[in-house]
Amino acid sequence: MRLALSPDSVVLPLPVGLSLRSVATRKRVGDELTINVTRAGRKQPSFLLKPVPSGHWVSHQLPGFERDVLHRPADWVAQARGYRFEVDDPAGRYLPIRFEAPLPARKAVVWPGWRGWGATQRSRAAPVFPADAGASYIPDYLPLFSAPGARPENGMAQVRAQLAIRETGGATRNAGWAAVTVGLGTRVIGLGIADAEGRVCVSFPYPALPQQSTAEAADGREQIVWDVRVRVYCSELTAALSDGEVPELGRIFRQLAGTPLRAMATIMGSQPALPDQKLSLGQPLILRTALAAGAISSTLFLKSP
Known part of the structure; x- marks a missing residue:
């Protein structure tokens, strides 16, 4: 057997x-x-x-x-x-x-x-x-968190920026490891972290489609757009880091408990804050600060605290 x-x-x-x-x-x-x-x-x-x-x-x-x-x-x-x-x-x-x-x-x-x-x-x-x-x-x-060079996935929105802190006199410094939120109404729908050079990509699922107007319901709409608010929280973590060093996750998250820095719509005049931005379906939203004579910077400047 x-x-x-x-x-x-x-x-x-x-x-x-x-x-x-x-x-x-x-x-x-x-x-x-x-x-x-x-x-x-x-x-x-x-x-x-x-x-x-x-x-x-x-x-x-x-x-x-x-x-x-x-x-x-x-x-x-x-x-x-x-x-x-x-x-x-x-x-x-x-x-x-x-x-x-x-x-x-x-x-x-x-x-x-x-x-x-x-x-x-x-x-x-x-x-x-x-x-x-x-x-x-x-x-x-x-x-x-998404790296700045991350490829967009299908069905995902992207908000991108090169961040720098700007003094009144024009001097700038690094905004590396800043936390960036994207809000719709009363909700935060996107959260991203800048890399050591201040480059950030906030990637998140597109929100529900905005309600159609009467005209859009009758004729359709050429573009789907959401009004989103962007806030930047930066404790200038790079100041205490050596080259190539990465801050502790806790220090990055603690920035969200503070007051956001003013993201500048323009460096001219009273330097107003960046207003709500238009996020279009299928297109990345690139955030930049306006310069003199209608020129647009490649950077989103943050007002030095």
């Missing part, structure tokens, strides 16, 4: 599991990233996370912990230590992010920086959260 084979199953505890989602599409990003993890305060040893079919990034090893500790998940909360994550996209779709979180973690990594946000900060960061998220919602994922 021949007995059927009975395969054994082995369950290995997973001390690191990270989920990343695009702020633009809210889709999970599970490919073409480089994610390096290091014990906080140290340079070595470091290790890379690998993607798995679920869309998560994981590691079965965790340098700094003995194997017997990793095999006792019940002890992980008490044993957890801080680790630094460095997420980069060699494909150029997303900006890099830097943050710290405790490991090992029994579920997907939860960034401690989500806690303690006020209502204003959360409302300005609304695109990061699910549409039905409550005031106490804590994501089990980290956000990835």
